[in-house]
Amino acid sequence: MKRTILTDKTVDELINGFAEICVAQDHAIWFEGNTKYKSLFKQMMAIDAELKRRGLDARQAMTRLFTHPNIQVRLKAAINAFDIAPESARTVLEDIRRSKHYPQAADAGLRLDVEDGKF
Amino acid sequence: MARALNEIQTLIKIYEWLRDYEPLIRAAMDGPKSLKDLQQAALGPSVPGYHDHHIVEQKAAENGGASQAEINDPNNIVRIPELKHRLINGWYGRPNEGEPFNGMSPRDYLRDKGWAERRRVGLEALKLFGVLEP
Numbered sequence: 001m002k003r004t005i006l007t008d009k010t011v012d013e014l015i016n017g018f019a020e021i022c023v024a025q026d027h028a029i030w031f032e033g034n035t036k037y038k039s040l041f042k043q044m045m046a047i048d049a050e051l052k053r054r055g056l057d058a059r060q061a062m063t064r065l066f067t068h069p070n071i072q073v074r075l076k077a078a079i080n081a082f083d084i085a086p087e088s089a090r091t092v093l094e095d096i097r098r099s100k101h102y103p104q105a106a107d108a109g110l111r112l113d114v115e116d117g118k119f
Numbered sequence: 120m121a122r123a124l125n126e127i128q129t130l131i132k133i134y135e136w137l138r139d140y141e142p143l144i145r146a147a148m149d150g151p152k153s154l155k156d157l158q159q160a161a162l163g164p165s166v167p168g169y170h171d172h173h174i175v176e177q178k179a180a181e182n183g184g185a186s187q188a189e190i191n192d193p194n195n196i197v198r199i200p201e202l203k204h205r206l207i208n209g210w211y212g213r214p215n216e217g218e219p220f221n222g223m224s225p226r227d228y229l230r231d232k233g234w235a236e237r238r239r240v241g242l243e244a245l246k247l248f249g250v251l252e253p
Contacts, residue, residue, distance in 0.1 A: 034212040034224075041214045045222065079216060102206050106247035107215065114218050119243060 006050040011058045018047045019065055019073045026072035029103065048080050059084050066092045075104045079111050090115070142168030146200035151252045154242070157197035170204040172197050174241035176211065179229060189234070199250045207244050 006014065021044045028036040051058045063085050065077035078092035096108035113119040146168030161171045173180070173195055180190045189195065199207075211226045220228045225244070229237050245251035 029209065029213075034209065037213050038224075041216075041222075045216065100249060102203070102248055103210050105249075106206075106210060106244075109247045110215070110243075111217060113243075113247075119219065 006046060009050075011051070011054070011061050014047050014051055014058075015061050015064065018044060018051075018062070018077070019068060019070070021047070022073040022076045023070050025076070026070060029072075044076060056084060063088060071096060071099070071101055071104045075108055079107070082111065082115065086115075142166075143201055144168075147202040149200055149250075151246070151249050153252055154197070157199065157245075157251065158193055160198035161196045162193060163198075166198070168201055169198050170201045172199045172204050172207070172245075174245070175234060175237040176226070176229075176241070179226065179237065180234070182230075183234070183237070185234060195238075197245070197250075199245070203248050203250050207248055207250075210244065210248075 009017070021040050025037055025040045025044070028034075028040060051062065059081060062077050062081040065073050066081075066088060068074050068077070074092050075096055078089040078096075082089040082093075090112065093108040093112050097105050097112060099105055110119060146166075160166075160169070165171075173190065174197060175185070175190070175195055177190055212224050214220070214222055214224050214227075216222055225240055229240060242251060246253050
């Protein structure tokens with residue numbers, strides 16, 4: 001998804017795009033390296049910014065990714081929706097941390113530690 | 120007969136793979152240890168499946184003006200599972216949203232920080248990856 005056309009997308013399209021990018025991030029972590037990951041990270045943050053621009057209802061749609069089968073999707077959805085759905089996001093992050101599925105477990109732990117003032 | 124030979128060859132390949140990677144897999148299953156234990160392990164001879172890891176990253180410390188004596192001081196080196204070492208190195212290079220990195224990678228965030236902050240993040244990374252006891 002290019003930044004220039006995000007404003008034309010529906011919320012569903014943005015959420016689906018967010019998930020696709022996170023799945024690609026997961027692949028990049030293992031097989032493509034950090035240069036590819038950085039590009040995908042920027043795309044993900046652009047979608048997050050567009051959802052924030054549209055308001056709370058649009059951002060709430062992110063919570064539907066909390067049960068996505070891919071761990072990177074669940075992680076990024078929970079991190080980026082933590083401020084609007086703190087309890088359910090915390091549950092997602094705690095499950096990921098407990099899984100010991102690294103590196104996602106480490107990033108989940110980082111977010112929880114920051115929220116709890118331990119980092 | 121040909122099928123049986125193929126199966127035997129496959130079993131030999133699996134055995135060789137397990138023999139080569141067994142130390143890595145075994146080491147990766149280690150639970151978290153104390154800082155003292157990790158530091159003391161690094162003083163001994165090298166062990167398959169483990170890498171010696173600088174708590175304050177070596178290259179970043181050099182760029183920040185730290186001396187080789189500080190960088191290679193036993194206080195800065197821990198022996199950790201090789202697979203965790205690779206994962207932590209990757210994590211240092213990936214952008215991370217939210218505090219404290221705010222979209223930067225830990226490595227970029229630490230670029231203008233002093234030794235104390237680099238060490239703090241280095242120790243936290245070891246905890247986050249289940250290497251160092253909380």
